Amino acid sequence: MTEFFGIPAPVLFGQLLLGLINGAFYAILSLGLAVIFGLLNIINFTHGAQYMMGAFTAWMLLNWLGLGYWWALLLAPLLVGASGILIERLLLKRLAGLDHLYGLLLTFGLALVIQGLYRDAFGSTGLPYAIPAELRGGQNLGFMFLPNYRAWVVVVSLAVCLATWLVIEKTRLGSYLRAATENPTLVQAMGVDVPKMVTLTYGFGVALAAFAGVLAAPIYQVSPLMGADLIIVVFAVVVIGGMGSILGSIVTGFGLGVIEGLTKVFWPEASSTVIFVIMAIVLLLRPAGLFGRAG
Amino acid sequence: MRTKTTLLAAAAVLALGQALPALADFTGGKVRIGVLNDQSSLYADITGRGSVVAAQMAVEDFGGKVKGAPIEVTFADHQNKPDVGSNVARQWYDTDGVDVIVDVPTSSVALAINEVTREKNKVFLVSGAATSDLTGAKCSPNTVHWTYDTWALANGTGSAIVQTGGDSWFFLTADYAFGHALERDTAAVVTKNGGKVLGAVRHPLNNPDFSSYLLQAQGSKAKIIGLANAGGDTINSIKQAAEFGIVAGGQNLAGLLVFISDVHGLGLQTAQGLILTESFYWDLNDSTRAWSKRFAERMNGRVPTMVQAGVYAAVTHYLKALDALGADGDGKAVVEKMKAMPTDDPLFGKGEIRKDGRKLHPMYLFEVKKPAESKGPWDYYKLKATIPADKAFRPLAEGNCPLAQ
Numbered sequence: 209m210t211e212f213f214g215i216p217a218p219v220l221f222g223q224l225l226l227g228l229i230n231g232a233f234y235a236i237l238s239l240g241l242a243v244i245f246g247l248l249n250i251i252n253f254t255h256g257a258q259y260m261m262g263a264f265t266a267w268m269l270l271n272w273l274g275l276g277y278w279w280a281l282l283l284a285p286l287l288v289g290a291s292g293i294l295i296e297r298l299l300l301k302r303l304a305g306l307d308h309l310y311g312l313l314l315t316f317g318l319a320l321v322i323q324g325l326y327r328d329a330f331g332s333t334g335l336p337y338a339i340p341a342e343l344r345g346g347q348n349l350g351f352m353f354l355p356n357y358r359a360w361v362v363v364v365s366l367a368v369c370l371a372t373w374l375v376i377e378k379t380r381l382g383s384y385l386r387a388a389t390e391n392p393t394l395v396q397a398m399g400v401d402v403p404k405m406v407t408l409t410y411g412f413g414v415a416l417a418a419f420a421g422v423l424a425a426p427i428y429q430v431s432p433l434m435g436a437d438l439i440i441v442v443f444a445v446v447v448i449g450g451m452g453s454i455l456g457s458i459v460t461g462f463g464l465g466v467i468e469g470l471t472k473v474f475w476p477e478a479s480s481t482v483i484f485v486i487m488a489i490v491l492l493l494r495p496a497g498l499f500g501r502a503g
Numbered sequence: 504m505r506t507k508t509t510l511l512a513a514a515a516v517l518a519l520g521q522a523l524p525a526l527a528d529f530t531g532g533k534v535r536i537g538v539l540n541d542q543s544s545l546y547a548d549i550t551g552r553g554s555v556v557a558a559q560m561a562v563e564d565f566g567g568k569v570k571g572a573p574i575e576v577t578f579a580d581h582q583n584k585p586d587v588g589s590n591v592a593r594q595w596y597d598t599d600g601v602d603v604i605v606d607v608p609t610s611s612v613a614l615a616i617n618e619v620t621r622e623k624n625k626v627f628l629v630s631g632a633a634t635s636d637l638t639g640a641k642c643s644p645n646t647v648h649w650t651y652d653t654w655a656l657a658n659g660t661g662s663a664i665v666q667t668g669g670d671s672w673f674f675l676t677a678d679y680a681f682g683h684a685l686e687r688d689t690a691a692v693v694t695k696n697g698g699k700v701l702g703a704v705r706h707p708l709n710n711p712d713f714s715s716y717l718l719q720a721q722g723s724k725a726k727i728i729g730l731a732n733a734g735g736d737t738i739n740s741i742k743q744a745a746e747f748g749i750v751a752g753g754q755n756l757a758g759l760l761v762f763i764s765d766v767h768g769l770g771l772q773t774a775q776g777l778i779l780t781e782s783f784y785w786d787l788n789d790s791t792r793a794w795s796k797r798f799a800e801r802m803n804g805r806v807p808t809m810v811q812a813g814v815y816a817a818v819t820h821y822l823k824a825l826d827a828l829g830a831d832g833d834g835k836a837v838v839e840k841m842k843a844m845p846t847d848d849p850l851f852g853k854g855e856i857r858k859d860g861r862k863l864h865p866m867y868l869f870e871v872k873k874p875a876e877s878k879g880p881w882d883y884y885k886l887k888a889t890i891p892a893d894k895a896f897r898p899l900a901e902g903n904c905p906l907a908q
Contacts, residue, residue, distance in 0.1 A: 219722055226714045324543075331805070332547035334738060336770030339746065346748055352718060355746045427746060428711050429738045429768065433544060437709055472706075472715035477678050479715075480707035 218351030223469045229358045231465020232365035233420055237438070238445040238457040239369055240416035243376070246452040247389050247409045250300060250311035256439025257322040258414045261288045262421020263430045264326060267335050277340035277426070284422045285415035292414025296407045304406075319436075326432035334431030361423050368419065369458045376454055385409065389452075444487040450500020460498060528830035529572040531600040536562070536818060539591060539616065540606040540631055542580035545709055545734040548764040550608045550631040553811040554578075556801050558605055560794075561818035569825045577601065581612050583708070588612040589619050596623040602831045603628060603821060606814050610634035610681035620645045625834040628821060630813035633733070633760060634684040635897060638861040642904035645834045647841060649862045650813030651782045653685040654897040656759050659780030659866050659890055661692035664727055664757050670698035672757075673725035675716050675740055677732035678705040685731040685759050701725045706736070713740045717747050726754060733760045738768050745773055762808045766871055766883045774883075777871040782864060782895075783809035783850060784884050790849035806881045816848040817862075854892060859904035866895040 237259060244252045265287055266280035275283065295318065303310045339357050346355040376382040388395045388402050396402045421435075428434055445464055449456030464483055471482040490498060538558050540550035555578045562574045577599070581588035588607065595601035596619070604620060607613045608631025617637060620627040627646040629637055635654040637646060672693050676682040682705070690700045701723045704716045717740070720728045728749065730740050737758055744756055758765075761779040785795035785806040794815070798807045807815075824840040825831050838860070846854045846862065854864040869884035877883060899907045 216722075219718070222718050223715055226712075226718065229714070230712050327543065327547070331764070332543070332545060332551070333549075333764045333768035334735065335768060336773065338770075338772065346746075353721075353748050353752070355748070357746065358714075427743060429735050429742065431735060431768075433735075434711070438711065469715055473719070476704050476706055476716065480710065 219473070220470075222352035223473050224466055225352065225354065226358075227466035227469020228462060229362050229465070230469060231462035232362050233424060233438070233461075234442055234445050234465050235369050235458050235461025236365050236416055236420040236423075237442040238449065238461045239372055239454065240413040240420075241442065241446050242449070242452055242454055242457040243372070243416070244410055244413035245446070246454070247385060248296075248300070248304075248311075248406055249308065250303070250315065250410075251308060251443075252410075252413065253312060253316040253439070254295070254319045254322065255315075255414075255417050255442065256435030256437075257319040258288055258292065258417040258435070259421040259424070259438065260326065260432060260435035261291070261322065262418030263337070263425040263428075263434060264330070264335075264421075264432075265418065266422045266425045267337050267430050270337070277422070280422050280425075281419070285418040288418035288421075289411040289415030293407055293411040295414075296410040300410065301403070301407075319439075323432050323436060330432060332431060332433060334429035334434070337425040337430050339426040357426060361427075364423065365420075368416070369461075372416070373454050373458065441483055444483045448483075448487050448490045448497055450497025453497065453499040456497060456499025528832065529569070529825075530602060530832050533572050533600075534569055534574045534822075534825060534831055535595075535599070535601045535603075536574065536576045536821075537592075537595045537599075537601040537604045538576060538578040538606050538814065539581050539588060539595075539604050540578075540608050541583055542578070544583055545736070546583065546608045546631065548768075548805075549734060549762045549808050550606055550810050553798070553802055553805065553807060554606045554630070554814045556798065557807065557811040557815040558818050560798065560801075561815045561822065565819065565822045569822055569831075570829055574822065581607070581609070583609045583612060585612045585615040589615045592616050592619045593623075596620075596625050602626065602834075603837075605818060606631045606810065608632055608810065609679075610636075610684060611679050613637060614641060614680060617641060617643050617646050620834065623834070626821065626837050628814075628817040630817055631810045633681050635688060635902070636680075636684060638857075638859040639897070639902040639904055642859045642902070642906050644860075644906060645838055646860045647817065647838060647856055647862060648860050649817040650809050651780075651866070652861075652896070653681070653688045655782070655866050655895050656685065656780050657689035657692045658895065658897075659868050660757055660759055660778055661689045661729075662696050663778060663868050663888065664755075665693055665696040665698045669727040669755060669757070670696075671725045672698060672700045672727045672729050673720045673723040674700070674703035674729045674731050675713065675720060676703050676705050677708050677736055679708055681733065682731045686729070689729055689731065689759055703731075706732070708736070710736060711739060713743045714747060716740075717744055717749060721747070721749060721752065721754065727757050728754055729757045729759055731759050734762075734765065737761060738765055741769055741777070742773055762810070763806060763881070763883060764808055767881070771872060771874040771877055771883065774871045775873045778887070779869055779871070780866055780890075781809045781869060781884075782866050783807075783812040784867060784869065784886075785881065786884070787867070787886075794849055804880070812850045816846070816850050819848050820844070820846050820856075857896075857899060857907075859899060859902055859907045861896055861899075861902075863892040863896055865892050866890045 265284035269275040343357040449460035471479045579591045603626040605628045613632030621643040629648045630650045635652040676686045842856045851864040868888040
């Protein structure tokens with residue numbers, strides 16, 4: 209059997225694929241963060257909590273209203289996105305033009321409050337959420353058993369990332385967005401309603417987080433803390449990719465998922481640290497991130 | 504603040520007159536119980552507020568006073584970090600007049616509190632932590648280990664599984680003191696019973712994705728994948744093992760430390776058939792049912808975990824010892840008294856505390872019910888076997904505890 213560094217090739221392929229799957233979550237979450245940072249200049253620390261809210265909304269829709277996974281995939285991002293719009297209108301808007309730190313503190317505080325409320329209501333153990341019947345089972349790829357649900361996660365994440373990238377880079381709406389990032393006053397003068405665009409962008413970023421939360425519900429523990437641990441990694445991904453870079457966040461999301469997956473084979477104990485080591489190295493060599501523009 | 508309460512207590516004592524001699528022997532004029540555990544993170548449902556409620560219930564059931572001295576319960580969050588835990592413990596012992604620390608899940612934190620308590624000559628009643636080192640190489644004359652330990656879990660679940668044919672093992676181990684101890688103790692049981700250990704992978708604490716580790720376990724071709732982890736880590740391992748068809752592929756999971764709250768979080772659909780060892784289950788007998796009902800009324804309907812039951816029983820026995828001793832200042836003397844008195848409480852029945860600090864009671868081997876077998880909320884376990892107290896824990900001589908020499 210072919211081996212790489214003492215690991216049989218089939219095992220290695222399996223781990224690469226798994227890394228890609230985990231990278232899909234990093235990609236969607238960091239994409240939302242990058243979109244928000246790009247336009248609002250806000251480091252959205254509530255993102256992890258909003259991801260958690262997505263998963264819990266899926267659970268509530270199922271257990272309280274009897275609406276299954278597919279409805280949740282549509283409704284949870286809308287509902288959580290709407291709550292994001294409320295947060296932007298009521299709170300974040302007042303911080304426009306202030307130092308980054310204010311936004312960071314506000315969103316971090318909000319995240320703690322939201323997590324605390326959910327913990328109080330649902331406990332910390334988490335709740336069960338089953339994989340939808342259509343996506344149960346899996347395929348034997350020869351080198352590994354690939355659950356259908358994981359394959360679905362990769363495909364749908366790639367599609368969402370690609371669509372977002374296309375909208376922002378290739379459409380008229382996207383061009384307004386990018387222009388408003390550069391110079392909001394000028395774009396406003398052209399007759400574009402910039403404040404509304406900012407609100408909707410925040411809502412969209414939050415909806416992306418909730419979408420990732422629904423995707424995660426059947427495979428991870430649906431618990432109030434599920435976002436808190438993930439969000440730190442996702443921030444590292446955004447920093448490595450370059451703050452505000454859409455393509456950067458997608459590529460680094462998937463890439464770091466793969467690197468983390470490989471670390472789990474070669475040195476499992478270090479798997480929770482490796483991303484931060486990479487972040488430190490990237491910051492030393494390219495302070496603006498791999499895809500960021502200096503300055 | 505402290506002088507003020509002392510003065511108040513002194514005034515009350517003078518007013519009562521007769522109670523004076525006894526009260527004088529309680530430091531600060533009262534007994535303060537500090538519940539130190541995880542209030543906010545992955546072990547919060549297993550220990551957390553439920554342990555505080557259990558301690559309060561023990562105090563209330565005891566009458567709220569020992570020989571006229573009021574009993575208070577305070578609590579703090581150690582965030583599963585040994586440094587945070589030791590800081591709280593030092594502050595409690597040095598300035599807040601806490602006489603005893605209870606619970607302390609997360610073995611690394613418990614080992615730290617074990618040392619602080621010995622240094623300050625106070626009392627440490629362990630319920631949440633698992634490592635058998637607390638009554639082994641690290642045993643202390645100030646510590647009682649109540650509810651369970653890694654040896655008892657390994658012995659219960661491990662030998663039951665090896666004896667029914669699960670003789671080759673691969674471990675998924677949480678990479679800290681508890682996971683290492685549980686893996687070590689289980690591997691010893693497996694080997695002793697004629698099985699073999701094919702490998703292990705150490706994962707970071709609080710790890711969301713186990714697919715990579717599960718794939719490694721699958722590749723090992725071991726019949727049994729032993730989960731030497733706890734809480735959310737165990738839940739995610741079991742959930743994802745189902746997803747990756749591990750059990751369908753002929754391998755079986757052994758949850759070495761599974762609490763009833765974890766089974767609740769998994770749902771019976773995913774958890775059914777799991778074999779596990781616990782020292783307490785709410786539905787064991789009339790007195791466990793009655794107590795659990797009272798507990799659930801205060802906890803939004805959640806039944807107690809064995810850790811929370813252990814907090815109640817340990818605090819009850821501690822208060823009995825104080826009552827017999829009439830003093831709480833010398834931690835070593837209190838623990839000696841606790842060891843000298845036989846234990847008897849509604850949750851664990853009659854038992855005793857051994858020289859090394861190990862509390863002895865039966866352990867129970869349970870199987871998680873199928874969804875169809877469950878008759879109501881929290882009806883999750885079938886009793887498979889009772890391991891008697893003298894067989895449930897590590898023999899005194901094998902622990903290398905200096906106190907046992």
